[in-house]
Amino acid sequence: MGRTSCCDADGLRRGAWTPDEDQKLLAYIQRHGLGSWSSLPPKAGLQRCGKSCRLRWNNYLRPDIKRGEFSLQEDRTIIQLHALLGNKWSAIAAHLPKRTDNEVKRYWNSCLKKRLAMMGIDPVTHKPKSTILRPANGDPKKASNLNHMAQWESARLEAEARESQLCQQELPGSTLGSAVASGTLLKETTIAPSPDLLKAWQSLLLKPIEGRVGGGDVCGVLGAQSGANYSNGGFITDNRSMALDQVEDHVQTMETISNGDGNFFEEIADILLSTNLDNHSLYTDSLITSTGNGGNGELAGTIINNGWNDIVSLLNYGLPNNLSVV
DNA sequence: AATGTTCGCAACCGCAAGTAG
DNA sequence: ACTACTTGCGGTTGCGAACAT
Incomplete structure (x- = not known):
């Protein structure tokens, strides 16, 4: 997209995939399964580099991909795993069935990051930006721990609030909320x-x-x-x-x-x-x-x-x- | 209605790790 | 042990649609 590519030199196509190309790739993989991406394009009749084919398959054509809005549960999982793992998108996506790392990354950058920022939480460190917690005895290490706890608690409370709202709206009389709160869902x-x-x-x-x-x-x-x-x-x-x-x-x-x-x-x-x-x-x-x-x-x-x-x-x-x- | 800005999305790039020869 | 190649990953870019002015 505007930049020089290795594909250009070989006269290979780049940019948006056409339905025809999608069909060729799908048909080839359905027939032969996944193998060497580098040798796939000529066999499948595609004028693309293997890397492009792999990306198209992994991010779009794979049959087990869920598209559309992220659920509250998924939001929560992403935020908490990001706090734990950082920008390990593939690792985070591995805990979100049917979501790709690309989609998780995009969703984080375009939505969740901003949401956290609006809550006053630094999306990089997951710590409150303007901490109300004074450094304990002036010790920055203690303050760091307190900040860390604050951000976790904040995310937890927010999730809890949403959960309880959902329970009230969708499941009147349901025990889901208390089950979550007591941790029995764990089992x-x-x-x-x-x-x-x-x-x-x-x-x-x-x-x-x-x-x-x-x-x-x-x-x-x-x-x-x-x-x-x-x-x-x-x-x-x-x-x-x-x-x-x-x-x-x-x-x-x-x-x-x-x-x-x-x-x-x-x-x-x-x-x-x-x-x-x-x-x-x-x-x-x-x-x-x-x-x-x-x-x-x-x-x-x-x-x-x-x-x-x-x-x-x-x-x-x-x-x-x-x-x-x- | 025209223009500018923002947002969502797909795709590309470069790097690093893994693997085969 | 070394090199070339392949694959996976994270960051970034460009396009087009939606929205605001």
Whole structure:
């Protein structure tokens, strides 16, 4: 489109596809299935490069493509996965049945990004633009955690509001809303994670370990505690290594689940519950021990706990009803 | 009605990773 | 181990329709 292309040199066509070309490509793939894209065009009688054919097929001709408006559920999934994965459009699209990465990307750029901006949330960082949360004790790391929580909570509340509105409008007397709120929908949804989602999840789990000195994102409060003291290991006890083992076990479990037939999110929920995260036991009690300034431990535990709640929110509120086993 | 602007969409480009020879 | 080729991905562009002035 206005630019020089490799196709031009070969005298190949470019630009919009004609119905005739679509028909030729469709007919060829129906007859021979998918194979080498580079050798397909001449065999199919098309004067296109293989790349162009692949794109046309993947973004338009594939029979399992859903077109039209995105549902609220899809909106929510995109926003939450984008917060988790960033611009990994193919990974996000993998969790939206029948949607292409191109369409998800376009929808994000043309619609969702603006919507978030209007809500005062930075679509890149997913953090509130003008934070009402002052940096805790002037510590930017703590402020970062609080901002992160704020954006998650904001998205969650918005979704919750819409859900409840839908329930009232479409399903009077339905228990859907309470099911969503209580997380019981989790049990009814079978879904496996994409490798990217799994990776993101693992990084969340391991972040407080790897980044214990410098601090991190959701759980980076350890660094905010007292970087200097942690850097010489002064407050790390045996309990800590036990806790690390626990976390690493969970990561291994996650990998097992992701390879099996289990319900990924259900298993995660079980892990979270079995680890007593609600009681801050994993980090507050095991990792943050006698710091000599006790109050910080409580604060950190609260933030960490909220961090986990963010993830649980993703699991509970972000589960699209229409997703099936990947 | 004419013109300018915005938006939605399809398609292209370049890069990186994977694979075959 | 190296190279050439293929494929997948994310960013970007151009076109046309819809909307605003």
